[in-house]
Structure formats: structure tokens, C-alpha cells
Amino acid sequence: MIGYDKKTRxxxxxxxxxxxxxYVNDAGYLETLYFGRSLSDYADFDCVRRAGEFSTPRYDAAxxxxxxxxxxxxxxxxxxxxxxxxxxxxRGAPVIVRDERGSFITDFRFRSVRLxxxxxxxxxxxxxxxxxxxxxxxxxxxxxxxxxxxxLTLFADKDALVKSxxxxxxxxxxxRLTRAMSMQLDLPRCDYDLVHFGGRWAKERDYxxxxxxxxxxxxxxxxxxxxxxxxxxxxxxxxxxxxxxxxVIGFNLVYSGNFKFRTFTNFLRGLHITYGMxxxxxxxxxxxxEVFCTPxxxxxxxxxxxxxxxxxxxxxxxxxxxxxxxxxxYKPVLxxxxxxxxFHFDTDLILSYIDDACKIGTELFVLDDGWxxxxxxxxxxxxxxxxxxxxxxxxxxxxxxxxxxxxFGIWFEPEMVNPDSDLFRAxxxxxxxxxxxxxxxxxxxLHLDFSNPDVVENIYAxxxxxxxxxxxxxxxWDYNRVVAEHVSAAFPPERQGEIYHRLVLxxxxxxxxxxxxxxxxxxxxxxxGGGRFDMGTLYYCPQIWCSDESDPAQRIxxxxxTSLGYPLSCIGSHVNDSKVASxxxxxxxxxxxxYGYEMNPNLLTEGEIAELAQTAEIYKKYHRDVIANGxxxxxxxPYEGNHxxxxxxxxxxxxxxxxxxxxLKEQDMFRFVRLKGLDRKKKYRNTLDGAVHxxxxxxQIGLNLSKEGFAEFSHRLVLLTEET
Ligand code: DGJ
Numbered sequence: 145m146i147g148y149d150k151k152t153r154x155x156x157x158x159x160x161x162x163x164x165x166x167y168v169n170d171a172g173y174l175e176t177l178y179f180g181r182s183l184s185d186y187a188d189f190d191c192v193r194r195a196g197e198f199s200t201p202r203y204d205a206a207x208x209x210x211x212x213x214x215x216x217x218x219x220x221x222x223x224x225x226x227x228x229x230x231x232x233x234x235r236g237a238p239v240i241v242r243d244e245r246g247s248f249i250t251d252f253r254f255r256s257v258r259l260x261x262x263x264x265x266x267x268x269x270x271x272x273x274x275x276x277x278x279x280x281x282x283x284x285x286x287x288x289x290x291x292x293x294x295x296l297t298l299f300a301d302k303d304a305l306v307k308s309x310x311x312x313x314x315x316x317x318x319x320r321l322t323r324a325m326s327m328q329l330d331l332p333r334c335d336y337d338l339v340h341f342g343g344r345w346a347k348e349r350d351y352x353x354x355x356x357x358x359x360x361x362x363x364x365x366x367x368x369x370x371x372x373x374x375x376x377x378x379x380x381x382x383x384x385x386x387x388x389x390x391x392v393i394g395f396n397l398v399y400s401g402n403f404k405f406r407t408f409t410n411f412l413r414g415l416h417i418t419y420g421m422x423x424x425x426x427x428x429x430x431x432x433x434e435v436f437c438t439p440x441x442x443x444x445x446x447x448x449x450x451x452x453x454x455x456x457x458x459x460x461x462x463x464x465x466x467x468x469x470x471x472x473x474y475k476p477v478l479x480x481x482x483x484x485x486x487f488h489f490d491t492d493l494i495l496s497y498i499d500d501a502c503k504i505g506t507e508l509f510v511l512d513d514g515w516x517x518x519x520x521x522x523x524x525x526x527x528x529x530x531x532x533x534x535x536x537x538x539x540x541x542x543x544x545x546x547x548x549x550x551x552f553g554i555w556f557e558p559e560m561v562n563p564d565s566d567l568f569r570a571x572x573x574x575x576x577x578x579x580x581x582x583x584x585x586x587x588x589x590l591h592l593d594f595s596n597p598d599v600v601e602n603i604y605a606x607x608x609x610x611x612x613x614x615x616x617x618x619x620x621w622d623y624n625r626v627v628a629e630h631v632s633a634a635f636p637p638e639r640q641g642e643i644y645h646r647l648v649l650x651x652x653x654x655x656x657x658x659x660x661x662x663x664x665x666x667x668x669x670x671x672x673g674g675g676r677f678d679m680g681t682l683y684y685c686p687q688i689w690c691s692d693e694s695d696p697a698q699r700i701x702x703x704x705x706t707s708l709g710y711p712l713s714c715i716g717s718h719v720n721d722s723k724v725a726s727x728x729x730x731x732x733x734x735x736x737x738x739y740g741y742e743m744n745p746n747l748l749t750e751g752e753i754a755e756l757a758q759t760a761e762i763y764k765k766y767h768r769d770v771i772a773n774g775x776x777x778x779x780x781x782p783y784e785g786n787h788x789x790x791x792x793x794x795x796x797x798x799x800x801x802x803x804x805x806x807x808l809k810e811q812d813m814f815r816f817v818r819l820k821g822l823d824r825k826k827k828y829r830n831t832l833d834g835a836v837h838x839x840x841x842x843x844q845i846g847l848n849l850s851k852e853g854f855a856e857f858s859h860r861l862v863l864l865t866e867e868t
Contacts, residue, residue, distance in 0.1 A: 289315025368627025505760025553618025577629025
């Protein structure tokens with residue numbers, strides 16, 4: 145899959161589906177020659193190289209005269225893997241290293257390349273694994289005495305390429321990294337649309353699509369988390385690309401903190417992309433012998449439209465990123481107590497919730513916020529992870545679940561502390577920003593200083609003690625504010641530029657340790673809903689609560705857009721008691737994720753119980769093989785019109801689930817929804833009208849949803865099963 149030809153100095157990565165080629169030029173710079181569909185011949189790249197060469201006057205030092213013109217490599221034109229900084233390349237280097245002289249100049253040149261049969265393990269950071277090969281390219285800035293490894297990993301069975309850097313100070317003096325992004329990609333054209341997913345709380349991942357801007361453009365977060373405001377998943381698409389055709393290049397970062405995806409379109413109309421950790425307030429000291437690894441950037445290539453990119457991300461995340469032991473198993477129907485009773489419960493109420501949750505197919509009961517410390521509202525208690533025994537008898541609750549065959553889960557918010565807590569009274573210095581006159585509260589809470597290993601250890605000890613006494617099956621790991629004061633009392637002034645990143649490392653250290661020690665406890669990520677929905681978290685948590693907004697009015701978009709970059713199996717989606725749509729519509733939407741509930745189950749009517757129980761049965765039958773492990777097709781995008789339609793097909797094409805929803809009210813109209821992924825020759829019975837048609841019929845003619853008027857937020861959930 146990967147080969148390096150010493151004679152031509154061309155490195156080729158090709159998995160027979162996509163290809164990538166890099167040339168080591170005479171000066172030792174890595175020129176990116178090609179990225180796209182696999183090529184049968186990688187010998188001739190002169191045309192690409194010449195585009196990066198320009199005629200420059202030659203100067204004869206002896207005579208002091210110009211002696212003519214020659215073609216020479218130009219920094220600001222050539223597509224490079226790592227632009228130098230401070231020389232003639234002003235496009236924006238991915239890396240800046242400063243030494244004790246204060247110089248900004250950073251200039252990495254090729255030394256050697258090693259070909260590996262695996263993905264590199266990135267110390268302290270989540271990283272990809274699986275069937276792949278890696279080119280480990282050693283570069284050096286001999287002036288700074290810093291070495292850089294550029295890792296290029298290509299996957300055997302997926303059109304995915306992973307890039308990252310590892311820096312090592314081989315000199316005798318300290319250096320500072322003031323920018324350390326994960327990748328650079330220079331493309332020889334810029335006529336793409338850039339799609340990104342911005343938003344805010346309860347409106348996460350809105351779809352934004354605009355032509356790539358002239359000059360500089362950024363999609364970024366500086367909130368300390370990947371954020372609801374921008375998601376690290378972005379893609380470039382040819383202007384004419386659709387769900388099924390055209391070139392699409394997707395990017396994501398295996399990281400949960402600040403990020404920056406930056407494009408620069410210059411006068412030559414090429415596109416210079418850098419992606420990685422945001423360099424805002426970033427500065428990392430590397431002492432002699434020390435190493436710094438960047439997070440991995442994942443690039444997915446599709447020449448067949450958006451859905452092919454999206455399906456590659458789905459499989460990549462499930463097969464090459466997630467580490468949860470039971471990842472490919474069925475995910476239980478979850479009932480979460482939060483929206484039903486928030487902080488206001490006692491043991492009897494929770495027992496009654498469990499009894500009624502059983503009637504709607506619940507298999508995992510989760511007690512959310514409010515079970516610990518003095519936590520009766522959001523003013524107090526965070527940081528004190530001991531059961532409030534006066535409020536809840538957790539042993540009894542767990543026994544009650546066990547007797548009914550239910551699993552049990554609990555809520556934590558490990559990275560936070562309320563000023564009104566025993567932890568804060570004992571250790572005010574554990575709060576981030578401690579020592580400043582005033583600290584910013586977010587939801588009445590402060591951010592713990594997870595850059596300080598003592599703080600992480602304290603929370604670990606508390607969680608461990610809890611887990612030893614209460615062996616829960618599931619933990620919801622919440623995170624309800626952003627980083628405001630990125631200042632740590634545990635680090636000297638010159639190291640404060642490390643805090644943003646160290647907070648993320650602390651998060652991974654604790655989450656990694658607990659998931660390793662409790663491999664069968666399922667951890668679900670959450671951050672005020674979907675404020676930390678990213679690949680870093682998914683490495684540890686096989687699912688993430690998608691949004692606090694469960695009402696289909698917003699959920700249609702949130703869930704559809706999230707599923708463009710992330711598999712349905714990781715999208716925590718629950719039915720709540722919002723009034724805009726019927727329970728059956730809300731349940732049908734929640735099926736396209738990991739199904740669950742958030743409501744007061746004591747208030748459900750017999751009819752509602754029957755409706756929800758029926759959808760839970762569909763989930764139990766179809767989730768694993770069709771929805772989680774199957775292939776997802778996006779048939780109608782809600783950002784393009786009044787309809788949303790998604791379809792999942794099992795890998796063997798024997799079953800399919802289709803959801804069609806509209807937003808505004810509609811009358812009769814032609815609504816033939818052509819399906820995808822079915823076997824043309826097979827026969828399928830559908831639950832819309834009970835008819836049996838061939839796969840060809842559904843692919844060419846489609847499901848006929850024309851006949852009736854549609855009320856607001858109404859839906860059709862159609863199951864197709866092979867008739868044998
Ligand atoms: C925010 C989450 O998104 C909710 O589901 C709930 O867990 C609350 N936090 C609890 O404080």
C-alpha cells in the first residue's frame with residue numbers, strides 16, 4: 145500500500161481506491177503531488193512539480209550580473225506537507241518553533257522515511273487503529289535541533305488518511321512550540337464549497353455551506369472544548385457535488401479541545417489547508433529530550449458524493465477509532481430521569497419511574513444529576529461524588545433494576561466544581577484561574593484544573609470508590625460549561641500557554657483510566673447536550689448525548705446533520721414529552737440513533753405506552769444489524785427543503801428502515817422517495833401498504849408517499865424486509 149522509491153524520491157500511498165503522493169525535492173522539502181482516486185501510474189508528476197516552479201533571475205556573484213532566468217522551486221506556490229515559517233512561504237505554516245534566541249524561523253527538511261505496517265500510537269491522546277500502513281517521515285530543523293515525525297497512515301479498507309506530527313527536542317536548550325497543528329494539505333484548486341457545522345446550545349451542528357473564501361477562512365473553537373458553536377467535522381465539496389456524486393473531502397480531528405481548520409486561497413488559486421489544535425494562547429515548552437505529539441487529523445476522500453464520505457467516517461469511527469469493548473453489540477434502550485424530575489426525586493419516585501419505564505421497553509435505567517453531595521439544584525454539590533443517602537437509596541434502586549432485568553447507570557460531571565462544595569472548601573486552588581480576583585461562573589460552577597494531576601487523581605479516587613461500591617453498567621459524563629480562565633495555579637507563568645491542551649490531556653487521562661479499568665461499563669459523553677461531540681470523546685465513549693433539544697422541530701436538523709459525520713450508533717437520541725410532535729414521530733426520529741426516553745413515565749397514557757413500546761420493539765429488532773452496522777443514506781436533506789428522509793440498509797441488504805418527515809404542513813403531492821442500497825433482484829415487503837416489490841422497483845420508482853396530506857412534523861416510518 146505504501147512505497148518509497150529512493151531514485152525518484154516519490155512516496156506513494158495507495159489502497160487501490162484512493163492515492164496520495166509526496167515528492168522529496170532537492171532541498172528536502174516535501175511536495176504534495178497528488179491526492180485523489182487511486183492512479184495506475186505514479187511515475188509522471190513533472191506537470192505538478194512545474195506548477196510549483198517559477199522563473200527566477202539568476203545572479204552571478206563574481207560578475208555581479210544577472211545571467212538569465214531559471215526555473216526554481218517557490219515556497220509560496222508549491223503544494224507542501226509542511227511549509228516553513230519565516231522564510232518565503234507566507235501561507236501559514238502548520239508548526240512554529242521558537243528557540244532561546246527568540247527566532248520564529250522554522251524549517252523542517254527531510255531526513256529519512258520508515259514504512260510501518262500499523263498506525264502510530266500517540267502517547268496520551270486517542271488515536272486510530274486497524275488495518276493500515278504508515279509512512280513515518282523524519283524531518284529535522286538542524287538549526288533548532290528539533291526533529292519532527294510526520295505520520296501518514298492509509299487504511300486498507302477505507303478511503304481514509306490520518307496525519308499527525310511528533311516533535312522531539314534533540315538539542316541542549318529549551319524550545320517553545322507556538323503552533324503545533326496536525327496537518328497541512330495543499331490542493332491545486334480552490335473552487336470548492338466549505339461545509340461546516342456551527343450552532344449553539346440546543347441547536348448544535350447547523351449546516352453551513354459557502355464557497356471557500358478568498359484569503360483566510362477559519363472554522364474553529366477557542367472555548368476549551370470542541371463545542372456546540374463549531375464542530376471539528378468539516379468538508380470540502382466540488383460545487384456540483386451531491387449526496388451521490390462529485391468530489392468530497394472530509395476532515396475531522398481526534399481531539400476534544402480548541403481546534404482550528406484554516407484555509408488560505410492565494411493569488412495562484414490554490415488551497416492551503418492547515419488543521420489541528422488552535423494556536424490561540426498556545427505555547428508549549430519542550431525541554432531537551434522531550435516530545436510533543438499532535439492529535440490526529442482524519443481525511444476522508446470520496447469521488448462519489450457526500451454519502452460515500454459520510455459512510456466512510458461511520459465505519460472508520462466504529463471500526464478504527466472506538467475502543468469500548470462491547471462497541472459492536474446492541475445498545476440497550478435507555479431511560480434517563482433528567483427531563484422527568486430533574487433534581488427533585490426520592491427513592492420512591494425513582495422506583496416508580498423504573499416500574500413505568502419497563503412498560504415502554506427500557507433496558508437501562510439512568511439516574512441523572514442530583515444523587516450526590518448537597519445537589520438539590522445546580523448551585524451546589526459538584527465535586528462531592530458521594531451518594532446523598534438521605535435523598536436516595538442507591539442500593540435499593542440498583543436492586544430494583546436488577547430484579548426487573550434492567551441495567552443501571554448514573555450521571556457524573558467530573559471536571560467541574562461548585563464553590564458550594566466540600567471539595568472547593570478544602571481545595572479552592574483546584575479551580576481553574578484560582579488566584580484571580582474574580583472567577584467567571586458558568587451554571588454556578590467552576591472548571592476544575594484538570595491540568596493538575598493531583599486534581600485528576602482526587603476525582604479518580606472519588607469515582608473509583610463509588611464504582612467499587614456501586615458497580616453501575618453505564619456512566620453519563622457531562623460537561624456543562626466552557627473554559628473561561630485558562631490559567632492554572634499548578635504551573636509557572638511561562639507554562640500557562642499549555643493549559644488548554646493540558647485540560648484535554650487530563651480529561652483523556654481520567655476517562656482512559658476508568659474505561660480501561662471498567663471495560664464493560666459504557667460511558668456516554670455529554671456537554672450541555674452536544675457541546676463535545678467529537679472523535680476524541682468517541683475513542684472512549686461509544687455514544688454521545690446529541691443535544692438537549694429533543695423536539696423534532698430542531699432535532700430533525702441536529703440529528704441529520706450530525707449523522708453526516710458520525711455513525712448513528714453513537715448519536716444519543718431520546719423521546720421526550722415536548723408537545724410539537726406526536727410520541728410516535730419523536731420515537732421514529734429517536735430510532736435513528738441510540739434510542740431512549742426522557743420524561744415522567746408516570747404520566748404516560750395507555751395509548752402512549754403502547755406506541756412507545758412498539759417503537760422500542762422495532763429498535764430491538766433493527767438497531768444492531770440495520771441501523772448501527774448497516775449503511776446510512778441521506779435521501780432528503782432538511783436544510784434543502786421541507787422534508788427529511790434517511791434510510792438504513794443492513795450489510796446483506798435483507799432489511800431496511802426508512803424515515804420520512806416533513807416540517808411544515810403539506811397537501812397531497814408527488815412524493816416518490818427513491819431508495820438506495822437494496823438488492824435490485826430481491827423482493828421486499830414494506831410496512832407502508834404491506835405490498836411486495838422488487839429492489840429495482842424501490843430503487844427506480846420509490847416509495848409512494850404521495851397520497852395523503854401531511855400535518856406539521858408528521859412522519860412515515862417504513863420497514864422493508866426481504867421476502868424469501
Ligand atoms: C446537561 C445535560 O445535557 C442534560 O441531559 C442533563 O444531564 C443535565 N446537564 C444535568 O445537569
